[in-house]
Amino acid sequence: MDKKSFTFDEIKLKLVNYCVYQDRCHYEVEQKMKEFLLIPEAKEEIILYLIKENYLNEERFTRSYIRGKFYIKHWGRNKIKMNLKQKGINDKLISKCMDEIDKVDYEKTLTKIYQDYFSKQNGMKEYQKKSKVIRYLMSKGYEYEEICEIINNE
Structure with missing residues (x-):
């Protein structure tokens, strides 16, 4: 990618707008800075400015x-x-x-996803449906113990 040259203030403004549009972490801002030709001291100064002005939190x-x-x-x-x-x-x-994440919301969401996905599984035996749903929920990041608890309550 061809790196364009901007003044220090233009780069700072672009990064402020980048942070204002959506909350960003340090890693994302550092990745964005790679698009610009900046010396390390300038990068550090911009990061400190963004933190000081609460654009980066x-x-x-x-x-x-x-x-x-x-x-x-x-x-x-x-x-x-x-x-x-x-x-x-x-x-x-x-x-x-x-x-x-509210505990009650977490359980409700997990239960709803379980019921929706389970009802869509057709042409399988009960244990096949359950194992497929467990794999799906684990891929969505839910804990195995929580999934088993929901299955046992159904």
């Missing part, structure tokens, strides 16, 4: 990411944690922010 990003992935995409805790780790968020912050 890891905790806000983490909480927003967790809410979005659970309430919109219906991902389970495991998949959310794994994706946050890939974005460079530390375990302590992930654990602290996991309270964004």
